[in-house]
Amino acid sequence: MKVLFYAAKQYDRDSFDSVIKNYTDVEIDYIDSELDPLTASLAKGYDAVCAFVSADVGAKTLTTLDELGVKTVLMRCAGYNNVDVEKTKELGITVKIVPGYSPESVAEHAMALALAVNRRIYKAYNKVRENDYSLRGLRGMQLYGKTAGIVGTGKIGAAMCRICHGFGMKVIASDVYENESLKSFVEYVSMDELLRRSDLISLHCPLMYSTYHMINLESIKMMKKDVILVNTSRGALIDTDELIEGIRMNKFLGVGLDVYEEETGNVFEDRSDEIMPHSVTARLMSFPNVMITSHQGFFTTEALQSIADTTLQNLMDAKNGIVTHNDVGFVVNKE
Ligand code: NAD
Numbered sequence: 001m002k003v004l005f006y007a008a009k010q011y012d013r014d015s016f017d018s019v020i021k022n023y024t025d026v027e028i029d030y031i032d033s034e035l036d037p038l039t040a041s042l043a044k045g046y047d048a049v050c051a052f053v054s055a056d057v058g059a060k061t062l063t064t065l066d067e068l069g070v071k072t073v074l075m076r077c078a079g080y081n082n083v084d085v086e087k088t089k090e091l092g093i094t095v096k097i098v099p100g101y102s103p104e105s106v107a108e109h110a111m112a113l114a115l116a117v118n119r120r121i122y123k124a125y126n127k128v129r130e131n132d133y134s135l136r137g138l139r140g141m142q143l144y145g146k147t148a149g150i151v152g153t154g155k156i157g158a159a160m161c162r163i164c165h166g167f168g169m170k171v172i173a174s175d176v177y178e179n180e181s182l183k184s185f186v187e188y189v190s191m192d193e194l195l196r197r198s199d200l201i202s203l204h205c206p207l208m209y210s211t212y213h214m215i216n217l218e219s220i221k222m223m224k225k226d227v228i229l230v231n232t233s234r235g236a237l238i239d240t241d242e243l244i245e246g247i248r249m250n251k252f253l254g255v256g257l258d259v260y261e262e263e264t265g266n267v268f269e270d271r272s273d274e275i276m277p278h279s280v281t282a283r284l285m286s287f288p289n290v291m292i293t294s295h296q297g298f299f300t301t302e303a304l305q306s307i308a309d310t311t312l313q314n315l316m317d318a319k320n321g322i323v324t325h326n327d328v329g330f331v332v333n334k335e
Helices: 010-020 039-043 059-067 085-091 103-118 121-129 155-166 191-197 217-222 240-248 280-285 301-319 328-334
Strands: 002-005 027-030 048-051 072-075 094-096 147-151 170-174 186-188 200-203 227-231 252-257 290-292
Touching (some): 048 301, 059 085, 085 094, 085 328, 094 301, 103 155, 103 227, 103 252, 103 290, 103 301, 147 155, 147 191, 170 191, 191 217, 240 252, 240 280, 280 290
Parallel strands (some): 002 048, 048 072, 147 170, 147 200, 227 252
8 A cells, every 4th residue: 555645754754664574465655745725736646645633635626536546545643633534435536644642742741731831931941041030920829629621521631631620720511422431520611611710711612613712702701700711622712813912902911822723834844934924813922911832732753653543553444445433424424
């Protein structure tokens, strides 16, 4: 089986090369380009393509892949909001994802962001390097005894609930399905109640029509003053312009974002020599209580290993016509 691996970084090659020895009939060619309507044509002669969060797996890309006879798309990530699911069904293209690779890695990064914005670690680091030992602008809040509101208690949200519980926080959550395994220490509430009661709000639900811009001016107005907001899920869960308005209203103690609306095009690229065009991200970064990282929640040795293992197993399953929970159609039907 020949796989064309798009947007390959050195760490992708390392993790996939370390497991490919277990799959003797699989051959992978790595390329730097992202999968999109233009680069889809490069997949001629391949059995499958492998893509990541910033790929454009829309109707045009899928049509080209279909014309080339490529019937398997291996997403090496958990989210699939960049895949036109209806089109894959129409064309009979199988899309498999890696739903549960190291949820703790992402949850730990969410807590790292919460702690960093709360205690202004990024400022403190730079201040001390500049011989400035004053504490001005560094005051944070104690998390112990405060309320954490977790939106979405699937694999990553559940891990975040456990971390917050470990910090001695009261944990409340909102989800369309309640996770029975958490109920000994998590109180399920409505989204409105979560917004009103939480000192820390962390987003862990997928991006769908129903969750698009779920954090907007209306929901921000419901939040407590000096709340901490963290998003490690998908950028478009938050309306960025309205978040900026909320920040200007002094609503937030801190905002930590691993994902943001304008990230496509930036993610995993070094653009430090470029003059950036007009951007709301630049405006966000101008605030002293905002910290942005570039979609690195997943980026641990354990998660990369797990992604490589599951993606190649997904390829074998696709080859053998085996449908599992990792099939996008399966997940959609279930929901
Ligand atoms: P999951 O499917 O296990 O859990 C998602 C949960 O969200 C489910 O329990 C679902 O019922 C719930 N949900 C759906 N609609 C909701 C709504 N309107 N309100 C509240 N909850 C709702 O997914 P997961 O593995 O925990 O991943 C969560 C998200 O994290 C993914 O969709 C992906 O976008 C993101 N992610 C980010 C990174 C990163 O590197 N930053 C890595 C992996 C995943």
